Amino acid sequence: MLFSRSFPENDPRTGQGSASRDFRVSAATAAPVITSQPADQTVPVGGAAEFTAAATGTPAPSFQWQVSTNNGSIWSNLAGQTGTTLRLTNVQASMNNNRYRVVVSNSAGTINSRAALLTVSASSISASNTAPNFGSHPVGYAERPTQTITITNTGNQNVTLNALPNVSNWTLTPDNNWATAMAPGATRSFTIRPNHGLAVGNHDRSFNIIGTNGASVQISPMFTVTAATHTLSVSATAWQAPSFQGGVYQQVEDISRSITVTTNQPSWNATSSQNWLRVSQSGQELILTAEMNLDTSQRTASVGVTAGNAPPVNITIVQSAWQTPSPVIFVPGLERLGVINHIPYRFHNPIQPGLTIPNTTRIAWNSAASDWNTVPGINFVYQSNAQNNLYSLFLPQYEYYGRMESQGWTTTHPPIIFPRFNAFINLGVPGSTGVNAWRSIANHEFGHAFGLYHYGPGALMYTSRNRHTLYRPTIHDIHGVRTIMGLR
Numbered sequence: 001m002l003f004s005r006s007f008p009e010n011d012p013r014t015g016q017g018s019a020s021r022d023f024r025v026s027a028a029t030a031a032p033v034i035t036s037q038p039a040d041q042t043v044p045v046g047g048a049a050e051f052t053a054a055a056t057g058t059p060a061p062s063f064q065w066q067v068s069t070n071n072g073s074i075w076s077n078l079a080g081q082t083g084t085t086l087r088l089t090n091v092q093a094s095m096n097n098n099r100y101r102v103v104v105s106n107s108a109g110t111i112n113s114r115a116a117l118l119t120v121s122a123s124s125i126s127a128s129n130t131a132p133n134f135g136s137h138p139v140g141y142a143e144r145p146t147q148t149i150t151i152t153n154t155g156n157q158n159v160t161l162n163a164l165p166n167v168s169n170w171t172l173t174p175d176n177n178w179a180t181a182m183a184p185g186a187t188r189s190f191t192i193r194p195n196h197g198l199a200v201g202n203h204d205r206s207f208n209i210i211g212t213n214g215a216s217v218q219i220s221p222m223f224t225v226t227a228a229t230h231t232l233s234v235s236a237t238a239w240q241a242p243s244f245q246g247g248v249y250q251q252v253e254d255i256s257r258s259i260t261v262t263t264n265q266p267s268w269n270a271t272s273s274q275n276w277l278r279v280s281q282s283g284q285e286l287i288l289t290a291e292m293n294l295d296t297s298q299r300t301a302s303v304g305v306t307a308g309n310a311p312p313v314n315i316t317i318v319q320s321a322w323q324t325p326s327p328v329i330f331v332p333g334l335e336r337l338g339v340i341n342h343i344p345y346r347f348h349n350p351i352q353p354g355l356t357i358p359n360t361t362r363i364a365w366n367s368a369a370s371d372w373n374t375v376p377g378i379n380f381v382y383q384s385n386a387q388n389n390l391y392s393l394f395l396p397q398y399e400y401y402g403r404m405e406s407q408g409w410t411t412t413h414p415p416i417i418f419p420r421f422n423a424f425i426n427l428g429v430p431g432s433t434g435v436n437a438w439r440s441i442a443n444h445e446f447g448h449a450f451g452l453y454h455y456g457p458g459a460l461m462y463t464s465r466n467r468h469t470l471y472r473p474t475i476h477d478i479h480g481v482r483t484i485m486g487l488r
Contacts, residue, residue, distance in 0.1 A: 031109030032057035038100060038116040043091050044214075045122050051086040053102045053113050061106040068099045072115050075101070093122035096156060123213030124155040125182075132192060134223040139200050141225065146173075146191040149219065151209055153182040159211040161188055169195050169203045170221060182211075194223040201225055230308035232268065234286070234315060235260040241290045241319035255400055256289045256429065258282075259315065263307040274301035277317055278464075282430040286315075291463045293319045343379060344386035345369065350422055351393070361392040361425055363435055368442035371472045375481065380446075388421050390442075394428040401429050401467070402441040404448040421449050432467050440471035447473070450481045 036054035043049045055061050065081035068074060078086065086100060099115040128150040137144070153159045160181045164172045174190045182188060194203055206220040236259050261268055261284050270279045270286050276299070278289040286305065293299055303315040347357040347365070369380035404423045423445045425438050432441070443460055452461050459465075459476040473481075 028058065029106075029108045030056070030058035032061035032104040032106055032111050034104060034111055034113050037114045038086070038102065040117040040119070042119040042121060045091065045093050045120055045124075047091050049088045049091055049118055051088075051100050051102075051116050053084055053104070055104040055111070057104070057106045057108060059106050059108075061104045064103045064105070066101050066103060068101075068115065071097070072099055088118070091118070091120050093120050093124065093155065096120035096122060121157055121213070122155040123157045123159050123211065123215040124153075125159060125161075125209065125211055125215045125217050126152050126154045127209065127217045127219060128152075130217065130219055132219070132221045134194055134221065136224040136226050138226050138228045140228060141196075143196045144193050144223075146171075146193040148189055148191050150187050150189045151182075151217065152187045153184050153211075153215075155213075155215060156184050157213055158183055159213065159215045162210045164190060164209070165207050167205050167207050167221075169198055169223075170205060171195055192219075192221055194221070198223075198225050200227050228264070228308075230263070230265055230310035232261070232263045232265070232305065232307040232310035232313055234262070234305060234313050237313065237315050239288060239315065239317045241293075241317055256287055259286045259288065260284055261286050261305060261307075263310065265308040265310070268305060268307035270303055270305045272301060272303050274299070276319075277301040277303070279303055280431055285430070287430055288315070288317060290317065290319055293321060297321050343388070344381055344383035345388040345390050346382065346384055346386040347391065348389040349391040350389050351391075355391075357391055358427070360435060360438060361390075361427070364425060364438035364442045365390045367435075367439045368446055371439075371443055372446055375473065375478050377482070388423075390423055392425045392427050392438075395426050400426055401432055402426060402445045404445040423449070434468065436469075436471045437467040440465070440467040443471060443473055447477055447481070452477065452480050455480075 032055045034053060034055045036052065038051035038053050041049040041051065051065070053063070055063070063082050063084055065078045065086040066075040067078055068076070084102075086102070088095070095118060098118045100118060101115045102113045104111050104113070129147070132147045132149065134144050134147070151161065158181045161178055163179070164174050170192060171194075172190055172192050175188055178188050178190065201224070203223045203225065204220065206218055208216050208218050210216045236257075239257050239259075241257070242255055261270075268281075270281065272279045272288075276291045276293070278291075280287045280289070286303070288303065298321045299319050301317045301319075303317065305313045305315065345365070347362055349355045349357065366382070369382075372378050373380055402423065402425050404421055423442075425441050425445075427433065427438070432438075440460070447461050454461050454463050455476070456462055457465070458474060460470060460473050461477055461480075462470075
């Protein structure tokens, strides 16, 4: 520092006149000395931390705060932090174990403060699966398997988990150690599954797994119950209906076919596209009944089967054309007999010899014989050793209502003027059971033995008659027989 001083003339101290002199005085300097060191700080996540230092020195020193994230190996200046106090806000878990110091400097030197430790008391947990997905299943689903979720203590403090919450429509089960404290890095687990029998709808939920010191993780399981998937199938989607042979020697009733319908629905429906093909139901069986085809070309029908919202199933039925019948045979001399005196029959099963003929069948056949015996010139009689056999079968899957098998007309032996025959009533046709229905079938089959074909409404030989109410020969049937036999 430069100073200037003036002296007056004849100054007694110098004995000289007025004069002026300059001289320099040097001020003292001192290197910085830290008088107060920053202290270690412990704060929770989201909190604030302050580090403060004090120092002396000549000239007055400056301050620059620094941070080290690797235990003091490397230090970096904190921009703008040049005061005696460093304030950190919204502290995060990632800042745990950072170290902070201040560098104090002046022209006389530089000094570093101690490295103060920042501890962030983080209590945090994570889940191995925060969105367990149980998919979509139709109503009535089987019980779903559980999924296991692992909870890990990802913080640096011990955490004790709270009891699992009650979550509607879900079952949560903790492991045996759930309630004990977890050290950092330790795990606990629980299982989760949707309850059985939930209604149609979305059953997604969200809930929190909570621990001490604010540790928390959200779990969002997903599960949807959909409307039932309706199923439908049939045992056959096509039927080639047999040809109906015409002629005196062999005739058949309407022919039926049973098809099994499988569905997970309580009911199903079937609709025919043609009047000649009738449909009926018996449990899970669809009964298709085709009337005789009198056309000279084959015909086709379809049956649509539906159940709930399942895709419909179509069944195609193709029926063969009518084959030209044999002409009615007039046995020479028979028309002159005027009466058939003796038509013996017995109850016998030539297909299964020895099989007992049910009493209901006997009643039906005897009643039919009596009905025809009211026609002048016809006389059925029971005879234990007769060659004409009457019996019954039970064919529920693929059946005729009845069947007449003639063995031919002959006059070789004049007493045998009526064709030998085997005839049966099918007791297994749904909707055609009971004595009257079987009596109707028996009378119908006797008509075939006389040489009658199927023909229109009002006749016993009509295939679509009500078998419960029309079970005796009508005037149409009687006229036809008498015409064939020459009993006009």
